[in-house]
Amino acid sequence: MMWSNTFPQIAESTLRTLSRAIDKGYLTFSREYGAAIEAFFEPLLYFLIGFERVLLGSPWWVIIGTIGLISYAASRSWKLVLGVVLALCLIGVFGMWENTMRTMAMILVCTLLSILIGIPIGIFMSRSGRGQKIILPILDVMQTMPSFVYLIPVVMLLGIGRVPGLIAVVIYAIPPVIRLTNLGIRLVEKDALEAAEAFGASRLQKLLKVQLPLALPTIMAGINQTIMMALAMVVIASMIGVRGLGQPVLQAVTNQYFALGLFNGTAVVVLAIIFDRVTQRFGLRLQKHREGAR
Amino acid sequence: MTTDTIISIRNLYKVFGKDPAKAMRLIHQGMSKDELLEKTGHVIGLNNVSLDMERHRIQVVMGLSGSGKSTLIRHINRLIVPTAGQILVDGEDVLQLNPVALRALRRFKISMVFQKFSLFPHRSVFENVGYGLETQGATKSKIKETSMRWINRVGLAGFENHYPGQLSGGMQQRVGLARALATDADILLMDEAFSALDPLIRTEMQDVLLDLQNELQKTIVFITHDLDEALRIGDNIAILRDGEIIQSDDPQNILLKPADAYIADFMKDINRARVLRVRAIMKPLEPLDEGPVVKGTTTIEEALQIFAETSGDKLIITDRQGNRIGRLTVEDMIRGMRRPTAEEIHA
Numbered sequence: 001m002m003w004s005n006t007f008p009q010i011a012e013s014t015l016r017t018l019s020r021a022i023d024k025g026y027l028t029f030s031r032e033y034g035a036a037i038e039a040f041f042e043p044l045l046y047f048l049i050g051f052e053r054v055l056l057g058s059p060w061w062v063i064i065g066t067i068g069l070i071s072y073a074a075s076r077s078w079k080l081v082l083g084v085v086l087a088l089c090l091i092g093v094f095g096m097w098e099n100t101m102r103t104m105a106m107i108l109v110c111t112l113l114s115i116l117i118g119i120p121i122g123i124f125m126s127r128s129g130r131g132q133k134i135i136l137p138i139l140d141v142m143q144t145m146p147s148f149v150y151l152i153p154v155v156m157l158l159g160i161g162r163v164p165g166l167i168a169v170v171i172y173a174i175p176p177v178i179r180l181t182n183l184g185i186r187l188v189e190k191d192a193l194e195a196a197e198a199f200g201a202s203r204l205q206k207l208l209k210v211q212l213p214l215a216l217p218t219i220m221a222g223i224n225q226t227i228m229m230a231l232a233m234v235v236i237a238s239m240i241g242v243r244g245l246g247q248p249v250l251q252a253v254t255n256q257y258f259a260l261g262l263f264n265g266t267a268v269v270v271l272a273i274i275f276d277r278v279t280q281r282f283g284l285r286l287q288k289h290r291e292g293a294r
Numbered sequence: 295m296t297t298d299t300i301i302s303i304r305n306l307y308k309v310f311g312k313d314p315a316k317a318m319r320l321i322h323q324g325m326s327k328d329e330l331l332e333k334t335g336h337v338i339g340l341n342n343v344s345l346d347m348e349r350h351r352i353q354v355v356m357g358l359s360g361s362g363k364s365t366l367i368r369h370i371n372r373l374i375v376p377t378a379g380q381i382l383v384d385g386e387d388v389l390q391l392n393p394v395a396l397r398a399l400r401r402f403k404i405s406m407v408f409q410k411f412s413l414f415p416h417r418s419v420f421e422n423v424g425y426g427l428e429t430q431g432a433t434k435s436k437i438k439e440t441s442m443r444w445i446n447r448v449g450l451a452g453f454e455n456h457y458p459g460q461l462s463g464g465m466q467q468r469v470g471l472a473r474a475l476a477t478d479a480d481i482l483l484m485d486e487a488f489s490a491l492d493p494l495i496r497t498e499m500q501d502v503l504l505d506l507q508n509e510l511q512k513t514i515v516f517i518t519h520d521l522d523e524a525l526r527i528g529d530n531i532a533i534l535r536d537g538e539i540i541q542s543d544d545p546q547n548i549l550l551k552p553a554d555a556y557i558a559d560f561m562k563d564i565n566r567a568r569v570l571r572v573r574a575i576m577k578p579l580e581p582l583d584e585g586p587v588v589k590g591t592t593t594i595e596e597a598l599q600i601f602a603e604t605s606g607d608k609l610i611i612t613d614r615q616g617n618r619i620g621r622l623t624v625e626d627m628i629r630g631m632r633r634p635t636a637e638e639i640h641a
Contacts, residue, residue: 194412195406200401
């Protein structure tokens, strides 16, 4: 065969050996350190399970009341609260309460984790040009790599269950909060920073009193996006044993239950809308200094 | 009056470009500015600037855009680090300060007012004014008391909970001024502080500043491109062109004896009657002189008004303490209005 007709690829056997070597290497690694890494993530698991128990263990009306109150505290809008309460009631009426609570626990823990890890990384990136150059392509990979691909090593390492699901969701959902924290801080007006400097502010004072507050609306947009992406990932995470609204959807796909898929899919959408509206309103309320600005 | 220098700038150079140190060596070897730009691509922002500023006085630095005046003022609190030279504040070399001492200098000794106000948009007027004190680490009650006092003093009582975005330009700069004064620093740097305001508000703010200065006796470094403003508020004016100081003098002397044609040209459009003071053109007192008594700081315009209202042909000039120090006739005033000729300038 001519080399110009088919791409001159490496020999099949070489390729197989290579794949096998990588697999074997990783397998050895996971056998060696799997237990240690699992132990490392254990507190996270307990936190997640504890949170789930609280949500599932409390009476439904306490949960709805609490969520309503949080919505009001964040948005100061009765209309929004009414919408949230109605939506949650509908979910309950259609028999998806427990799964919704599981998903909610998952999303909240994932978001919290993403914020805790993402904002410091974003701050670091905004301060270091080199850091930004290194981290940006990593974020690109995290966002474009098909999520199934990184499910494999996570499952190999930690098996099936909540923690690998959590890790997969965080990997998928964390880039927006990192990116927008970085961007927000970089976009803070140089004038305000110079003024802070002229009054003798230290680096920490500049960060806490000028950069972060002024970047907050952008950071809030990042958190909002992170929540949305975490929700989108929940269905995929159900493939590795994350319980919640994703599982019935998966079941519906494999068994062609259209209605089941529709109901649970809608519940995910409703959750997304609740999270989105509440966080966006909160972000808007943080910018009260822009009210009436010329 | 004894001279008491608070800020001393010595042989200051600022070169912009890739390798300022190399450019500096070339300058010391005598390479000219244009040659330096052409051969190495370096721009000289400040060229061998030396300037002593007196305590409790308003030092104006004047120049057109690009003359390096904003660069110069930022050297005093080291927002910009020079390529070469020395800056002494109260005898202390600002360039030798470690980060902690530099922050202390900026917190307690020097404060700043900016051209575009540079307020913090997310903080209320009250929080903006209190910012410097907060950075100093003052107690809550002190911040509250001091901030409210300055907000009232600059005429913004009742606006303390507004945000900068809700205020007009003039009001925003009042906030900027209050923020700078609240730290009780000895030195106030004002970088084209009133340039962004419209003329009427600008005059109003100049009055506010002069009024405050009467009471507070700070050392003020005031940058402007507006000669009227410079003559109105400056105790001393340094004129900067292309990064070099071409004249530094009492405003009256600059009016009467401009150092070169460039400065004279600058002053072509100035209403001399409004800025020239009788003290600068008065004649020695003669024993029998009598007439209306005016202060040495009276402008010619005001003095002519007095002539128009009274019948005498002479004015008696007094100094700050009220001692009679000179006299002035209408003819003296008319002569004083004359602009120096080109020959006189070059002499």
